[in-house]
Amino acid sequence: MTTHKNTHNIKLELENARILSSRQLALLRKIASLSESLHIPAYLVGGFVRDYFLEKQVNDLDIVVEGDAIEFGESLVKKYGGKLTPHTKFRTAIWNLPSSFIIYPSSLDLITARNEIYKTPGALPTIKPSTIDDDLRRRDFTINAMAVRLDGDHFGELLDPLNGQDDLEKKLIRVLHSRSFIDDPTRIFRAVRYAVRYSFILHPSSFILVNPESFAVLKTLSGERIRHEFDLIFEEEKSVRMLAHLHELGVFDVFNPSLPKFNNKYSNLLDASAPAEFGFSANRITLGYLLWFMDSPADVVEFFSKRFDFTSELREAALAVAQLKNDLASLTDAKPSKWTMRLEKVPLISVYALWLASNQPALKDFLVNWRHVKTTITGDDLKARGIPTGPRYKEILFQLRSAWLDGDVKNDKEEEELLNTLL
Numbered sequence: 001m002t003t004h005k006n007t008h009n010i011k012l013e014l015e016n017a018r019i020l021s022s023r024q025l026a027l028l029r030k031i032a033s034l035s036e037s038l039h040i041p042a043y044l045v046g047g048f049v050r051d052y053f054l055e056k057q058v059n060d061l062d063i064v065v066e067g068d069a070i071e072f073g074e075s076l077v078k079k080y081g082g083k084l085t086p087h088t089k090f091r092t093a094i095w096n097l098p099s100s101f102i103i104y105p106s107s108l109d110l111i112t113a114r115n116e117i118y119k120t121p122g123a124l125p126t127i128k129p130s131t132i133d134d135d136l137r138r139r140d141f142t143i144n145a146m147a148v149r150l151d152g153d154h155f156g157e158l159l160d161p162l163n164g165q166d167d168l169e170k171k172l173i174r175v176l177h178s179r180s181f182i183d184d185p186t187r188i189f190r191a192v193r194y195a196v197r198y199s200f201i202l203h204p205s206s207f208i209l210v211n212p213e214s215f216a217v218l219k220t221l222s223g224e225r226i227r228h229e230f231d232l233i234f235e236e237e238k239s240v241r242m243l244a245h246l247h248e249l250g251v252f253d254v255f256n257p258s259l260p261k262f263n264n265k266y267s268n269l270l271d272a273s274a275p276a277e278f279g280f281s282a283n284r285i286t287l288g289y290l291l292w293f294m295d296s297p298a299d300v301v302e303f304f305s306k307r308f309d310f311t312s313e314l315r316e317a318a319l320a321v322a323q324l325k326n327d328l329a330s331l332t333d334a335k336p337s338k339w340t341m342r343l344e345k346v347p348l349i350s351v352y353a354l355w356l357a358s359n360q361p362a363l364k365d366f367l368v369n370w371r372h373v374k375t376t377i378t379g380d381d382l383k384a385r386g387i388p389t390g391p392r393y394k395e396i397l398f399q400l401r402s403a404w405l406d407g408d409v410k411n412d413k414e415e416e417e418l419l420n421t422l423l
């Protein structure tokens with residue numbers, strides 16, 4: 001991290017920032033140049049500034065302008081190309097960068113500096129265009145409330161009205177005012193994400209705000225908003241520790257005391273990527289939920305599927321894995337055909353999750369081999385033999401496939417012989 005102090009302010013030496021690629025820097029210069037010529041101050045905000053000081057990889061670039069972000073975006077497109085996706089309600093826009101920029105991220109968020117008023121706890125805020133100072137004061141934590149000015153001679157100037165730098169150094173997550181978690185209780189999740197991600201702690205004055213009052217508001221949030229927060233947690237490397245932290249804070253009980261803890265036995269399983277021979281890749285977020293609810297009874301899974309607004313696929317996969325886990329003991333000595341019959345009713349990711357958790361070899365056999373086993377004889381062959389079409393076809397083909405799976409048929413000739421005995 002390099003900073004350069006002068007009498008009035010601190011300037012970040014963006015040119016030498018290791019976390020910025022030369023293409024990203026060139027992009028910032030382009031924005032700075034337009035911002036100067038339009039006399040609309042532009043700032044890099046939020047995560048970028050935090051991650052600059054922490055010397056972490058930059059994931060996204062958020063630009064706040066003291067002016068209209070949509071008009072600013074239109075000028076960017078006019079000058080440099082690309083495409084703008086405006087959101088008129090919030091006066092924000094996404095600038096999808098021209099492909100010639102060959103840059104990551106391929107888009108950036110443009111935000112009109114704004115003031116936010118929470119008329120009702122937990123509801124989305126009312127927004128009014130305002131200054132960068134107000135914009136920083138509407139944010140979640142001091143470490144996320146810093147900005148770097150881009151236009152003209154201001155390039156690199158740090159704005160840190162809430163002393164975020166200090167908290168970064170002290171490894172503290174601190175809200176900006178005492179109603180913060182009441183206005184928006186999703187910030188409790190965010191606090192835990194940052195605390196665990198960076199090994200920071202919640203400042204005691206913020207910690208005491210995670211209390212019955214903010215929990216009462218958290219309880220009223222929609223399933224969709226809560227699930228989004230859990231999704232973000234499962235995208236993180238230390239997701240299991242984040243869940244444990246939320247549990248310790250009492251967040252789980254807010255939703256319902258039956259919300260299970262994440263079983264520590266499964267904590268390493270999220271990081272494994274499926275072996276290539278499995279022929280599919282598991283979505284980390286889905287896998288997270290499956291491991292979380294795997295040991296729960298069906299009615300608990302059903303309850304939280306509704307409460308957290310699971311998609312129908314996620315609900316189905318979570319129910320399937322919990323049921324399959326229950327049936328596992330009764331299947332242990334089953335023949336491959338019986339396993340296959342049972343597992344084919346289950347989403348692949350559920351089979352995979354249970355294999356990770358149980359190491360049951362039949363689950364791997366199913367994923368790698370059994371599910372691909374086909375008969376050589378087809379319905380057309382049965383037709384050619386003059387067998388009248390009907391439910392019998394399914395039965396015959398099922399028996400032939402079972403024989404292949406169980407090793408009772410090893411080649412086409414033996415399959416043919418078996419067919420003859422079945423007719």
Ligand code: ATP
Nearest residue numbers: 046047048059060062138139140144145184186187
């Ligand atoms: P990361 O993506 O690494 O978790 P980020 O800072 O980029 O961190 P985003 O969720 O993209 O996080 O949000 C961008 C910025 O918007 C944050 O840094 C913060 O200043 C602000 N912000 C996001 N969510 C909230 C919220 N619920 N309340 C207040 N400010 C928020």
